[in-house]
Amino acid sequence: MSGPSFRIGLGRDLHRLVPGRRFLLAGVEIPSESGELGHSDGDVLAHAVTDAVLGAAGLADIGQLFPPSDAQWKDADSMVLLRRAFGLVREAGWRLSNLDCVVVCEKPKLLPWRDAIRASLAAALDVEAADVFVKGKTNEKVDAIGEGLAVDATAVCLLERAKP
Numbered sequence: 060m061s062g063p064s065f066r067i068g069l070g071r072d073l074h075r076l077v078p079g080r081r082f083l084l085a086g087v088e089i090p091s092e093s094g095e096l097g098h099s100d101g102d103v104l105a106h107a108v109t110d111a112v113l114g115a116a117g118l119a120d121i122g123q124l125f126p127p128s129d130a131q132w133k134d135a136d137s138m139v140l141l142r143r144a145f146g147l148v149r150e151a152g153w154r155l156s157n158l159d160c161v162v163v164c165e166k167p168k169l170l171p172w173r174d175a176i177r178a179s180l181a182a183a184l185d186v187e188a189a190d191v192f193v194k195g196k197t198n199e200k201v202d203a204i205g206e207g208l209a210v211d212a213t214a215v216c217l218l219e220r221a222k223p
């Protein structure tokens with residue numbers, strides 16, 4: 060196959076945090092006083108990873124594939140959307156080499172949930188958990204994230220050409 064053997068991708072997302080919503084990261088529900096507001100389930104990490112893998116393959120962005128104006132994506136399970144998007148990436152001839160992510164929120168603490176989050180992403184992206192890493196950070200009480208009003212996620216991935 061011609062063309063490059065590797066492609067890098069970057070995704071970023073932010074959701075407001077409000078009481079009465081679930082706090083989801085890559086489909087893992089974390090006990091929290093507030094959760095992500097969103098048209099879908101609001102899973103900020105799933106959305107950042109979806110944009111990273113789609114962008115690496117040069118295919119689309121999450122808003123193009125799953126427009127919020129389309130009623131079928133209301134309250135959608137964002138991990139189903141990620142699997143669907145990654146299916147397109149695979150059809151285009153790519154596999155995931157590795158994925159690295161940062162989630163920024165003041166609370167809850169993410170470390171106890173990290174292994175579950177890594178396993179969830181690895182299963183969706185057809186790699187081992189060792190190929191996926193997730194770091195939790197606070198915003199040192201600065202700005203809206205620091206006040207607990209929002210959660211932010213960034214994901215970087217490397218795709219490599221799948222063996223034919």
Ligand SMILES: [Zn+2]
Pocket residue numbers: 072073074097101102103106
């Ligand atoms: Zn989002």
